[in-house]
Amino acid sequence: MTDAIVVAEGLRKSFGGVHALRGLDLRVRRGTVCAVLGPNGAGKTTAVRVLATLSAPDAGHARVAGHDVVRQAGEVRARIGLAGQYAAVDEKLTGRANLRMFGRLSHLSRREAHRRADELLDRFGLTEAADRRVGGYSGGMRRRLDLIASLVRRPEVLFLDEPTTGLDPRGRGEIWDAVRELVADGTTVLLTTQYLDEADRLADDVTVVDHGRVIATGTPDELKATIGDRLDVVVEDPAALRPAAAVLRGLAGTDPTTTGDDRLSVALPGGGLRLAGVVRELDRAGVAAADVRLRRPTLDEVFLRLTEEPVR
Amino acid sequence: MTRLRWALADGLTLVGRELGRLRHDPGELVAALMFPAVMVVLFGYVFGSAIQVPGGGDYREYLMPGLFAMVTFSSVMGVMTRTAADASRGVMDRFRSLPMARSAVPFGQTGADLLVGLLMLAVMVAAGLLVGWRAHLGPGPAAQAVLLMVVLRYALAWAGVYAGLAVRDDRVADALVPLFLPFTMVSNAFVPTGGMPGWLRFLADWNPVSALTAAARELFGNPGAPAGDPAWPLAHPVAAVLLWSAALLAIFVPLSLRAHRR
Numbered sequence: 001m002t003d004a005i006v007v008a009e010g011l012r013k014s015f016g017g018v019h020a021l022r023g024l025d026l027r028v029r030r031g032t033v034c035a036v037l038g039p040n041g042a043g044k045t046t047a048v049r050v051l052a053t054l055s056a057p058d059a060g061h062a063r064v065a066g067h068d069v070v071r072q073a074g075e076v077r078a079r080i081g082l083a084g085q086y087a088a089v090d091e092k093l094t095g096r097a098n099l100r101m102f103g104r105l106s107h108l109s110r111r112e113a114h115r116r117a118d119e120l121l122d123r124f125g126l127t128e129a130a131d132r133r134v135g136g137y138s139g140g141m142r143r144r145l146d147l148i149a150s151l152v153r154r155p156e157v158l159f160l161d162e163p164t165t166g167l168d169p170r171g172r173g174e175i176w177d178a179v180r181e182l183v184a185d186g187t188t189v190l191l192t193t194q195y196l197d198e199a200d201r202l203a204d205d206v207t208v209v210d211h212g213r214v215i216a217t218g219t220p221d222e223l224k225a226t227i228g229d230r231l232d233v234v235v236e237d238p239a240a241l242r243p244a245a246a247v248l249r250g251l252a253g254t255d256p257t258t259t260g261d262d263r264l265s266v267a268l269p270g271g272g273l274r275l276a277g278v279v280r281e282l283d284r285a286g287v288a289a290a291d292v293r294l295r296r297p298t299l300d301e302v303f304l305r306l307t308e309e310p311v312r
Numbered sequence: 313m314t315r316l317r318w319a320l321a322d323g324l325t326l327v328g329r330e331l332g333r334l335r336h337d338p339g340e341l342v343a344a345l346m347f348p349a350v351m352v353v354l355f356g357y358v359f360g361s362a363i364q365v366p367g368g369g370d371y372r373e374y375l376m377p378g379l380f381a382m383v384t385f386s387s388v389m390g391v392m393t394r395t396a397a398d399a400s401r402g403v404m405d406r407f408r409s410l411p412m413a414r415s416a417v418p419f420g421q422t423g424a425d426l427l428v429g430l431l432m433l434a435v436m437v438a439a440g441l442l443v444g445w446r447a448h449l450g451p452g453p454a455a456q457a458v459l460l461m462v463v464l465r466y467a468l469a470w471a472g473v474y475a476g477l478a479v480r481d482d483r484v485a486d487a488l489v490p491l492f493l494p495f496t497m498v499s500n501a502f503v504p505t506g507g508m509p510g511w512l513r514f515l516a517d518w519n520p521v522s523a524l525t526a527a528a529r530e531l532f533g534n535p536g537a538p539a540g541d542p543a544w545p546l547a548h549p550v551a552a553v554l555l556w557s558a559a560l561l562a563i564f565v566p567l568s569l570r571a572h573r574r
Contacts, residue, residue, distance in 0.1 A: 052409050074411055082409040088402030092333040101332075104325040105412045107318065133336050149406065 005030040005157055005188050006051060010060035012212075013046050020046040021057070022212035028157075028205070033179065033189040035203035037196065037299075039307060043212040044192035045085075048161045051190070052082045065156045081150030085162040088146055091135040095126055095145050098134060099152060106153040113152070120148040124178055140171025147178055158182065160191035164198060176202060196299035206299070210307050223302045227267060230301065231278060234263045234291035244287045251281060262290070267297070319413035326420020330394075331427065344390075344428065345435045348383045352439040355379065355502060366504050369535025376436075376445040377528030377536075378501025380457075381521050383432050384465045385496055387425050388472040389489050395421060395476025396485035414572045422469040429465045433458065448533030457531035460553050464524055467560035474564045477571040500546070501525045504536065517543035523552035 006028035013021040020043045028034040038044050049055045051062055053073040061068060067075040089098045096117055103113030121130045124144055134142060143163065150158060160179070164172040179189055179202055193199055199206050200220050208216040208223070216223060231252065235244050238261050248256040248266045256266035275294050282289050334341045352375075360371035398404045398417075407417055447454035479485050498512065499505070499521035505513045516522055527549035529536050538546045545552035 049405075054405055054408055077409060078411040080409065082406065084402050084405065088406040090329065090333065090403060091401075092337050093329065094336065097329075097332050097336075101325060101329050102406070102410065105322055105407065105410050105416075107321075107411060150409075153411075 003030045004028060005066075006034075006062070006064050006190060008047070008051065008060065008062040011047065011050055011057045011062060012059040013043075013050060013055070013057050019212055021050070021060075023060070024209065024212060025214055026051075026062075026207060028188060028190050030188055031183070031186055032204040033183055033191065033202050034205045034207060035199035036190065036192045036207050036209055037194070037199050037303065038192075038209035039194065042209045044209055045161055046212075047209070048082075048159050048190070048192055052080055052159050053077055054082075078153070079156045081153070081155035081158045083143075083147045083150040083158070083160050083163060085165045089134050089142065089149055092133060094131050094133055095137070096121060096130040098145065099149060102149045103152040108152065116152050120151060123181075124148050125174075138171075140167055140174055143167060143171060144174060144178065147175065151182070155187065157188045157190065160189060162192055162194065164193070164195065172198070196303055200299045208303065208306055216302075216306050220299055221296075223299065224297050227297055227302055227305050229268045230265055230295055230297050231268055232259070232263065232265045232291070232293045232295065233278075233282070233289055234260075236262075236288040236290045238262045240287045243285050244282060244289070247281050247285045247287065251278060267301075268294075315413065319416050319419070322412045322416030323419040323423060326416060327424045327427070330421065330424030334428070345432060347386075348379060348432055348436045349439045351379050351382065352376070352436070352443055356443050359502065363503065365535050366506070367535060367537070367539060370444065372440075372443050373445050373534045374529075374536045375502065376440045377457075377532060377534055378499070378521075378525045379440075380433070380436060380461055380528050381499070381501055381524040382496045383436055384429070384461045384524060385468060385521055386432075386492065387429055387465045387469045388475065389492050390428070391421055391425050391469045391472025392475040392479070393482060393485045393489065395473050396479050397482040399477060399480045400482050408572075415569055417572060418470070418473045418568045421473060422466060425469045425472075426462065426466055429462065433461060445534070446532075449531065453531040453533070456550075457528045460527055460531075460550065461524065464520070464553055464557045464560075467557040467564075470564040470568055471560055473568040474571065477568065495519070496521050499525060500536070500538075504538070505546075506539070514543075517546055520545075520553070520556040522546060523549050523556060525549075527553050 004027040006026060008024060008026040011021045011024040024043065024047055026047065036044050036047065050057050051064055051069060053069050053076050056070050063069070064076045065079040069076050099117035099120060100113050103116050104110065108116060121127045126141065126145060129137060129141060134145060137145065147163065164175050167175065183189060191202065203220065206218065206220055206223055207214055231248065233244055233248065235241055241258065241262065241264065245256050245264055248264060252266045252268050254267060256264040259265045275292060278292055279289065355375050356372040360375060363371050365371050365374045408414065476485060498516050499519045500516060501521055505516040505522065508516055523545040526538065526546045530549055
């Protein structure tokens with residue numbers, strides 16, 4: 001973690017009596033995608049606003065691309081891009097006019113701003129819609145335009161605040177593709193999301209935030225490993241659910257949860273449990289199993305486990 | 313020096329943005345230009361048919377300076393709604409995340425409004441000439457009257473910037489727009505203030521709309537000079553307009569710039 005391009009230490013920010021950030025630490029490695037994951041109100045957006053120089057922290061400090069976000073805000077702004085959950089483009093202008101305007105405001109020359117707008121429109125599949133007013137775009141197109149509007153100046157760090165909230169699956173897929181392409185170019189991406197699968201698919205590192213603090217960090221795999229594998233069992237006869245639950249309790253040492261009329265799921269303590277053993281134990285208890293499956297937990301399960309724990 | 317140059321360039325880019333919006337949305341421009349023309353017909357012929365100008369004279373000659381003032385004051389509402397829309401839709405955040413001069417946004421917005429204002433004024437003059445209004449004192453005083461309108465309009469636009477940043481919600485801003493009508497009507501723009509009840513007359517006499525109307529009547533040589541012993545702003549309308557403009561700029565330019573840097 002020596003090559004961290006975003007470093008935040010002890011960030012605090014309150015609005016009136018609401019503590020949005022309560023000592024948030026964050027590191028993002030250069031050239032990676034870091035997902036900041038958390039429920040609504042966890043402080044994700046506030047963190048991004050501080051890192052993107054839009055609001056100053058009450059305490060703590062942060063450096064982005066080597067510059068302090070408070071004292072060297074201008075230097076930071078020249079090196080970042082920001083795209084938000086609201087499509088921050090002018091709906092009354094065309095897509096092309098928007099990109100040219102943001103290019104000029106990023107202090108590209110007129111010619112360079114025009115060239116860059118055409119290049120981005122082409123690369124992200126908006127050339128056809130380029131000369132229509134943004135007001136007539138679909139939600140996904142608008143969000144894509146918002147995303148590329150943050151790219152006119154080739155940012156070193158791109159902040160994406162819930163880039164796919166409210167989009168349909170197709171729109172989300174388009175944004176994901178675009179983000180992957182950017183990372184391939186070497187852009188560092190910090191994105192906030194409340195979608196676990198988004199973090200799972202895009203992120204190299206995940207930082208889980210709740211109540212304005214970091215409660216876990218790691219790669220998606222590391223986070224999944226912290227709560228162990230899960231065992232799912234489907235019984236043939238719903239009446240066998242009870243004896244099956246007793247078997248699983250005996251194996252895992254914790255109570256399984258019922259996930260359907262005929263199915264159970266239980267978290268396993270670290271390693272050492274083989275599928276064959278599970279089948280044998282169920283057999284011995286006279287339970288006919290339709291399906292027995294050992295799997296990694298989903299990030300959802302990790303997230304629920306992490307955020308449901310009583311907060312200190 | 314380079315900072316100043318960039319601030320100017322950024323401001324011009326944003327003026328270009330406003331003009332681009334008008335070009336892509338000609339309906340809005342036509343509506344904005346229709347408004348003053350409709351007012352000329354509505355007030356000039358509908359109300360004018362029943363209103364006597366004190367001291368004599370044609371009501372439409374009396375009315376036009378009031379409508380010029382009304383159009384001038386519409387800048388507050390226009391700039392306020394545009395600023396609030398930017399603030400609530402995240403466009404302002406994007407501007408603030410760019411390495412541009414932060415003061416460029418309000419300068420761009422007020423600058424663009426000035427161009428729109430000149431266009432509206434031109435339409436008003438044309439409509440006025442059509443219904444028989446004339447500037448009787450020649451081009452010099454007439455140019456002074458137009459200059460006064462432009463100066464006050466620019467100052468008012470800054471009040472609009474601040475109001476837009478204060479409400480930060482385009483729906484609230486839209487809801488505030490109808491307040492514009494009573495504000496402009498409690499003045500000498502449409503009827504003399506002499507017949508109003510005392511408290512209302514006080515408000516009307518000190519309303520900056522009245523000062524601009526009185527100044528325009530004086531400089532265009534239109535009827536309606538206040539009789540007897542008028543309130544100070546009506547007795548010295550040109551000075552009053554300049555003072556109002558200076559006061560508005562002194563208050564709202566620093567306030568708006570601070571709100572933008574925050």
